[in-house]
Amino acid sequence: MAVLARASDAAIAERLDACGPLPAFERVRGPEQGLVMARGRTGGGGAPFNLGEVTVTRCTVRAANGLIGHAYVTGRNGRHAELAACVDALMQDTACTETVERIVITPLEAAEHARRAATAAKAEATKVHFFAMQNMRT
Amino acid sequence: MTAPLTAGFADPVLDSQRCFRSVLDGMARPGRIHTVSGVIPPAPLCSAAAAVLLTLADHETPLWAHADFAPARGWIAFHCGVPDAADPARAVFALSMGLPDLAGFNPGTHEAPETSATVIVQLPSLTGGAPLRLRGPGLRDSVLLAPIGLPADFVIVWRRNRGLFPAGIDLILCAGEELAALPRTVAIEEA
Numbered sequence: 001m002a003v004l005a006r007a008s009d010a011a012i013a014e015r016l017d018a019c020g021p022l023p024a025f026e027r028v029r030g031p032e033q034g035l036v037m038a039r040g041r042t043g044g045g046g047a048p049f050n051l052g053e054v055t056v057t058r059c060t061v062r063a064a065n066g067l068i069g070h071a072y073v074t075g076r077n078g079r080h081a082e083l084a085a086c087v088d089a090l091m092q093d094t095a096c097t098e099t100v101e102r103i104v105i106t107p108l109e110a111a112e113h114a115r116r117a118a119t120a121a122k123a124e125a126t127k128v129h130f131f132a133m134q135n136m137r138t
Numbered sequence: 139m140t141a142p143l144t145a146g147f148a149d150p151v152l153d154s155q156r157c158f159r160s161v162l163d164g165m166a167r168p169g170r171i172h173t174v175s176g177v178i179p180p181a182p183l184c185s186a187a188a189a190v191l192l193t194l195a196d197h198e199t200p201l202w203a204h205a206d207f208a209p210a211r212g213w214i215a216f217h218c219g220v221p222d223a224a225d226p227a228r229a230v231f232a233l234s235m236g237l238p239d240l241a242g243f244n245p246g247t248h249e250a251p252e253t254s255a256t257v258i259v260q261l262p263s264l265t266g267g268a269p270l271r272l273r274g275p276g277l278r279d280s281v282l283l284a285p286i287g288l289p290a291d292f293v294i295v296w297r298r299n300r301g302l303f304p305a306g307i308d309l310i311l312c313a314g315e316e317l318a319a320l321p322r323t324v325a326i327e328e329a
Binding site: 028032 | 143146
């Protein structure tokens with residue numbers, strides 16, 4: 001679910017298309033937007049406090065075989081929530097769990113890792129090595 | 139066994155406003171029958187009762203439901219997010235097949251009559267039964283309502299409820315896609 005929530009709607013749609021013919025999905029609820037209070041805790045052990053409200057979109061769909069998929073994603077993209085819910089419903093069908101895992105989840109997870117690694121690498125390049133300044137002074 | 143989850147209102151904003159208007163007008167003009175369509179709830183819940191719940195009930199209004207509605211509980215909980223009121227006295231809304239024992243529900247107090255329970259009564263039909271004559275606020279003259287499925291001593295039960303004014307229980311009668319309201323102010327006699 002975390003992988004689907006972080007991926008873009010276009011990426012999920014592209015991977016779902018690669019799965020071949022899909023069952024028909026019916027919207028049971030949503031997609032609808034709402035606010036969720038994000039709570040924080042200083043240092044992991046402090047008193048909880050309200051960090052702020054986050055816009056969340058949720059959707060519930062029912063596949064033709066009766067399986068229900070739910071999804072909550074941050075932001076206001078209804079299509080994103082709906083696609084994530086469809087994947088959730090597909091994943092519950094034991095016949096295609098593995099296929100969906102292989103074709104949808106794994107590539108999206110890899111893309112997410114690559115994106116994070118790229119950001120980390122860019123940040124790494126700008127890292128200041130303070131010992132160098134110390135050495136220049138001495 | 140719970141029924142499969144089906145969709146609620148197709149357009150949650152406009153459909154619930156439309157249903158709210160029907161309930162409001164029904165309360166203002168007791169006995170007038172309104173048609174509310176667009177919801178296909180799981181049996182045994184009728185679509186008018188389902189629409190009323192979708193419109194009015196939420197996480198702040200505990201719902202007491204008759205045991206017959208057990209197959210629809212999951213649907214109601216999913217779409218309305220209502221907490222379950224095991225004790226009828228704590229319920230803000232009640233859902234009943236036929237008339238329940240009104241004495242079990244909260245009639246409100248003289249200081250806060252608006253805190254009383256509203257009972258949604260599901261009946262086989264709102265027409266074709268023994269006619270009841272309604273009088274009271276909102277009615278210039280008397281009107282007739284002939285629901286099927288109310289008990290024979292309903293007039294006596296209702297007189298007791300009306301005697302609690304300004305406290306008292308309000309009823310919303312639902313059958314199929316039709317609803318009519320009986321607010322606590324209406325006087326009912328056999329026609």
